Amino acid sequence: MESPEKDAVTYSVHLPSDLEYIPPLRQFIAEVARVEGYSKKFCFRTEIIVDELVTNGILHGSQDVPSDIILSAKFESGQMHLSVQDQGGTRQNLENLKRAVYSPKPPSSDKKKGRGLVIVQMLSSELKIDLGENGNTQVHVIKTKDPEDSLGQREKLLYESDI
Amino acid sequence: MDTQIELQISELENVSHGKLIKFMGDLDATNVESTLDQVTKLIKEGFVQIVADFRNLRYVNSTGLGILLHFSKTAKEKNGCFKIANVNDNVYEIIEIIGANTLLDIYDSVEEAIASLAPRR
Numbered sequence: 001m002e003s004p005e006k007d008a009v010t011y012s013v014h015l016p017s018d019l020e021y022i023p024p025l026r027q028f029i030a031e032v033a034r035v036e037g038y039s040k041k042f043c044f045r046t047e048i049i050v051d052e053l054v055t056n057g058i059l060h061g062s063q064d065v066p067s068d069i070i071l072s073a074k075f076e077s078g079q080m081h082l083s084v085q086d087q088g089g090t091r092q093n094l095e096n097l098k099r100a101v102y103s104p105k106p107p108s109s110d111k112k113k114g115r116g117l118v119i120v121q122m123l124s125s126e127l128k129i130d131l132g133e134n135g136n137t138q139v140h141v142i143k144t145k146d147p148e149d150s151l152g153q154r155e156k157l158l159y160e161s162d163i
Numbered sequence: 164m165d166t167q168i169e170l171q172i173s174e175l176e177n178v179s180h181g182k183l184i185k186f187m188g189d190l191d192a193t194n195v196e197s198t199l200d201q202v203t204k205l206i207k208e209g210f211v212q213i214v215a216d217f218r219n220l221r222y223v224n225s226t227g228l229g230i231l232l233h234f235s236k237t238a239k240e241k242n243g244c245f246k247i248a249n250v251n252d253n254v255y256e257i258i259e260i261i262g263a264n265t266l267l268d269i270y271d272s273v274e275e276a277i278a279s280l281a282p283r284r
Contacts, residue, residue: 022192023189041253055224059192116225118261119224119261123260
């Protein structure tokens with residue numbers, strides 16, 4: 001008998017545009033994924049996605065304005081829905097983000113930055129970049145659980161024995 | 164508060180201008196600057212044959228990868244190299260996504276990486 005599906009919980013976090021907040025945030029969202037039954041691989045990829053989107057929002061979306069980054073995450077029906085908003089949205093910022101995703105430059109040793117969204121795109125099922133009603137930049141990601149992303153029975157037992 | 168990253172640096176026996184660097188922890192935007200400073204200092208001191216042991220590097224993001232590519236380029240410009248060993252699957256996936264596996268010298272073990280270096284004359 002299948003157990004009834006739990007109501008999805010949306011986690012919403014407002015954080016100052018400061019890189020120091022990213023490690024605990026990304027680890028928290030990855031831990032939520034783990035508790036929701038996603039595999040270690042899925043959780044690691046989630047950690048990277050959160051990191052890259054929030055880093056991007058802080059470095060490029062909040063350059064001129066001391067503002068918050070807003071992240072929301074929901075795990076539902078085998079999918080993670082993630083949304084990151086910054087408040088420095090301009091048409092130029094949006095164009096830059098789209099260029100980074102859809103026209104990435106080839107790998108090079110000369111660039112220290114600018115690859116984060118390419119990684120996010122490769123690890124996600126869907127990636128959408130918008131300007132919100134308030135002029136803020138919004139990045140939405142959906143990541144669908146692959147068959148190998150389900151927590152295996154052995155992994156589940158090991159995890160349960162940890163708690 | 165930075166994410167924990169620790170670099171343990173030691174001599175490479177029988178290798179001129181060689182150093183072994185063990186990366187331990189997470190390499191991300193909060194600690195790239197300190198990592199950059201430490202490794203750049205070594206390269207400036209003439210240690211240009213470097214093997215980086217990633218056995219205990221749990222995590223790297225795109226910013227961290229950017230400085231690894233920078234180390235490789237800088238060492239090569241000085242007729243040296245920056246070789247990486249013991250990369251875990253998660254970190255390798257990120258390296259591969261941005262195509263950095265074609266730019267970095269990656270080995271299965273520290274021993275293999277050291278064996279590929281020019282011996283001390």
